[in-house]
Amino acid sequence: MTQTLTRPRQVAPKFTEPPARRARTFTRPLQYLALLGYVVFLGFPLLFLLSTSLKTPQELQSADPSFLPKHLNWANFGDAVEKADLAQAAGNSLLVATLTTVVVTVISLPAAYALARLRTRLRGIATIWILLSQVFPFILIVIPVFLVLKQVGLVNNPLGLVLVYTVWCLPFALWMLRGYVAAIPVDLEEAGAIDGAGRPRVLRSIVLPLLAPGLVATSLFTFISSWNEFFFALVLIQDPGLRTLPLTLARFFGAEGQVQLGQLAAASLLATIPSLVFFLIIQRRLTSGLMSGAVKG
Amino acid sequence: MKRKALLGIGAAAALLLSGCALNGGDSSNSTESATGPVTLTFQSLAYQDSTVAAVKDIVDTWNKKNPDIQIKLTQGTWDNVHDQLVTQFQGGTAPDIIHDESSDIMGFAQQGYLADISKYLTSDVRNAVSKDVWDTVTTSDGKIVAAPTLLQTYVVFANTDALAVEGVTVPTGKELSWDDFQDMAKKLTAGGKFGVGWGLKQPTAAVMNTALGFDGTFFDTQDDGTATIHVGDGELAVPQRIHAMAFDDRSLDPVSLTQSGTDVLPGFLSGKYAMYVGGNFLAQQITESAGAGFAWTVLPPLAGSAGPVQAANPQTMSVSAQSKAPEQAAKFIDYFSSAENQAKLAEGDWLIPASKPARDAVAAQTKDTPVWKPMLTSGDGLASAPFQKAKNYPQWKDQIATPALQQYFANSISLDDLRAQLTDGWSSIG
Numbered sequence: 265m266t267q268t269l270t271r272p273r274q275v276a277p278k279f280t281e282p283p284a285r286r287a288r289t290f291t292r293p294l295q296y297l298a299l300l301g302y303v304v305f306l307g308f309p310l311l312f313l314l315s316t317s318l319k320t321p322q323e324l325q326s327a328d329p330s331f332l333p334k335h336l337n338w339a340n341f342g343d344a345v346e347k348a349d350l351a352q353a354a355g356n357s358l359l360v361a362t363l364t365t366v367v368v369t370v371i372s373l374p375a376a377y378a379l380a381r382l383r384t385r386l387r388g389i390a391t392i393w394i395l396l397s398q399v400f401p402f403i404l405i406v407i408p409v410f411l412v413l414k415q416v417g418l419v420n421n422p423l424g425l426v427l428v429y430t431v432w433c434l435p436f437a438l439w440m441l442r443g444y445v446a447a448i449p450v451d452l453e454e455a456g457a458i459d460g461a462g463r464p465r466v467l468r469s470i471v472l473p474l475l476a477p478g479l480v481a482t483s484l485f486t487f488i489s490s491w492n493e494f495f496f497a498l499v500l501i502q503d504p505g506l507r508t509l510p511l512t513l514a515r516f517f518g519a520e521g522q523v524q525l526g527q528l529a530a531a532s533l534l535a536t537i538p539s540l541v542f543f544l545i546i547q548r549r550l551t552s553g554l555m556s557g558a559v560k561g
Numbered sequence: 562m563k564r565k566a567l568l569g570i571g572a573a574a575a576l577l578l579s580g581c582a583l584n585g586g587d588s589s590n591s592t593e594s595a596t597g598p599v600t601l602t603f604q605s606l607a608y609q610d611s612t613v614a615a616v617k618d619i620v621d622t623w624n625k626k627n628p629d630i631q632i633k634l635t636q637g638t639w640d641n642v643h644d645q646l647v648t649q650f651q652g653g654t655a656p657d658i659i660h661d662e663s664s665d666i667m668g669f670a671q672q673g674y675l676a677d678i679s680k681y682l683t684s685d686v687r688n689a690v691s692k693d694v695w696d697t698v699t700t701s702d703g704k705i706v707a708a709p710t711l712l713q714t715y716v717v718f719a720n721t722d723a724l725a726v727e728g729v730t731v732p733t734g735k736e737l738s739w740d741d742f743q744d745m746a747k748k749l750t751a752g753g754k755f756g757v758g759w760g761l762k763q764p765t766a767a768v769m770n771t772a773l774g775f776d777g778t779f780f781d782t783q784d785d786g787t788a789t790i791h792v793g794d795g796e797l798a799v800p801q802r803i804h805a806m807a808f809d810d811r812s813l814d815p816v817s818l819t820q821s822g823t824d825v826l827p828g829f830l831s832g833k834y835a836m837y838v839g840g841n842f843l844a845q846q847i848t849e850s851a852g853a854g855f856a857w858t859v860l861p862p863l864a865g866s867a868g869p870v871q872a873a874n875p876q877t878m879s880v881s882a883q884s885k886a887p888e889q890a891a892k893f894i895d896y897f898s899s900a901e902n903q904a905k906l907a908e909g910d911w912l913i914p915a916s917k918p919a920r921d922a923v924a925a926q927t928k929d930t931p932v933w934k935p936m937l938t939s940g941d942g943l944a945s946a947p948f949q950k951a952k953n954y955p956q957w958k959d960q961i962a963t964p965a966l967q968q969y970f971a972n973s974i975s976l977d978d979l980r981a982q983l984t985d986g987w988s989s990i991g
Contacts, residue, residue, distance in 0.1 A: 321849045321850045322850055322851070322852050324850070325826055325827045325830055325846075325850035326827060326830075326831070327827040327828055327830065327831030327833060328831065329827075347610070347613075403644075406648055407647070407648055407651050407652075410648050410651065410652045411651065411652055414652045414653070414654065419652065419654060420654075495641075495644075498641055498644070498645055499644070499645060499648045499649070502602070502635060502654065502656075503635075504635055504636065514638045514640070514641070515636060515638070517608075517638055517639075517640055518608035518609070518639060519606075519608065519639035519640075519842070520639075520763075520821070520822060520823075520840060520842075521760075521821035521822060521823040521824070522608065522823060522842070522846065523823070
């Protein structure tokens with residue numbers, strides 16, 4: 265008796281999409297839609313500014329407003345630049361914001377590392393102090409700050425603003441950066457130490473690269489906060505040549521709600537450009553830094 | 562070592578604080594003026610382009626004529642001037658010459674931050690302004706702490722085409738009674754359009770100023786600024802009429818009561834409101850924003866039982882008591898207040914000069930623009946009001962009167978509730 269062994273017939277498998285891929289095909293357009301919605305949401309203020317800056321006063325006071333201007337009125341840009349010395353104000357703002365960002369970063373980086381890594385009694389006290397310092401309203405401290413700065417000759421001086429903004433931004437920057445340092449596994453530093461690297465080398469070659477996104481986020485926060493600040497600048501700066509952008513933009517507001525809206529929008533749009541450029545320059549670093557922080561195992 | 566470092570830091574902090582304390586008291590009045598050439602800072606709050614140019618022109622002309630008293634012009638903003646001055650007075654860095662308004666400066670004057678300029682003003686300038694307006698810048702002990710410059714009144718703007726369509730004649734008398742105004746509004750309300758739009762998002766100033774038309778004085782103020790409040794029928798007449806127009810005869814759009822004056826303007830320009838009540842400075846915005854063919858005018862001043870009276874709250878020019886050269890600063894103010902200069906500024910801002918010769922000059926220069934006449938006429942009925950010298954008025958205005966009036970105009974509380982809130986609120990802060 266012979267037994268024939270029949271091979272089970274191989275059936276060519278039907279081509280079917282793997283479930284994950286099928287799900288992706290379905291969800292990808294939704295993701296793009298959500299992304300588009302988010303981009304529109306974020307970009308709308310800028311589009312609105314652009315549209316407003318191109319409208320005539322008659323169109324801006326129309327009871328039947330349209331989003332797009334009916335006629336392009338470029339005169340608002342010319343008037344805004346002529347009336348408010350935007351270039352000089354932007355230069356002043358850039359100087360103050362950049363110096364503040366540098367000083368805050370230089371101070372907060374080692375301080376954040378110490379707060380995150382060193383186990384001392386001061387750590388708890390310092391953390392509470394950082395949080396408490398955020399509680400005081402500006403209006404409460406503005407007169408003492410003004411008096412102190414006047415004593416040391418920093419009223420009507422950009423360095424006075426840098427000092428105030430540094431003190432103002434430092435606690436939150438420190439708090440942010442402390443979180444980033446704490447998120448870096450200590451194992452990595454220990455591995456570096458085992459391989460013979462001293463602490464400076466560990467900090468330079470291991471901690472700093474992993475901390476890059478944190479530094480970028482912190483400096484972005486500091487830069488934008490200093491760039492936009494109005495009240496301290498109003499009180500501390502009196503010389504027209506030292507005015508920052510927010511002070512210059514206030515020129516377009518009058519009493520009892522009057523505003524030269526078209527010119528204000530044009531000036532605000534121009535004032536936004538340096539911030540956008542700054543963000544464009546560092547945003548690649550922000551995302552690449554996030555990727556480089558991965559740890560295996 | 563650590564202890565030494567801590568002591569060092571402590572000593573530095575103590576020195577700094579003691580320095581602050583010494584400087585903090587440095588707000589004594591300057592009675593002696595500097596001799597020789599001086600440069601004085603002048604913070605202007607001019608907003609309209611033409612007014613900014615006029616101020617610059619006045620300063621340039623002065624600087625050319627007076628090489629020993631040079632004026633350095635800086636630009637401030639109405640929204641922030643109070644906070645800015647509070648800080649600058651404390652720190653001794655206020656501008657020598659301060660542009661503001663009487664309701665804001667009298668508090669600073671009571672604290673001794675403004676110089677008495679009465680002895681420096683020429684008789685021409687002093688005689689050109691009415692006693693009522695001088696009263697708004699005079700302290701209880703007789704010091705004149707500012708020169709009044711431009712005045713604002715609340716006026717009724719009217720779309721003359723809308724009035725013609727409804728067969729309503731444009732009133733031309735010396736005044737327009739509230740009753741007639743209400744009747745006109747009723748006639749002009751039809752087909753989804755309202756007779757009146759009135760932006761009263763911040764209602765207190767409008768109510769306090771127009772209440773004088775019904776003898777509504779609200780306060781009895783003593784020389785030291787203490788005051789007692791009285792909220793009677795005269796004080797409540799204006800809010801009551803506004804409320805009745807909005808919620809009884811529906812001739813005033815209640816939505817407009819929640820908006821600012823400038824928010825309501827598009828409704829007036831588009832024909833939604835036949836009449837529009839607001840500060841006379843809004844005429845500039847109407848001129849700028851109205852489409853071709855939009856026909857409008859200003860109606861005669863609103864009159865209550867006491868006539869077309871409103872509270873005067875003039876823009877002012879003061880000298881800081883901390884100025885090293887108060888006499889020279891006052892001389893510039895005297896020049897700035899001349900009829901020619903005031904007329905120039907008033908036309909740019911569509912405001913009323915406090916100076917009578919300047920009003921006459923504006924009337925002559927604007928005789929071809931009919932809307933100016935009723936606006937200038939409304940300036941004749943301006944009087945000082947007790948609330949302007951009540952010490953706690955700014956606090957009462959922000960914390961009590963504004964929210965109470967907002968609730969009343971939202972139809973959330975009754976007239977009796979409003980009266981109680983205004984009265985009890987004053988007691989609670991007084």
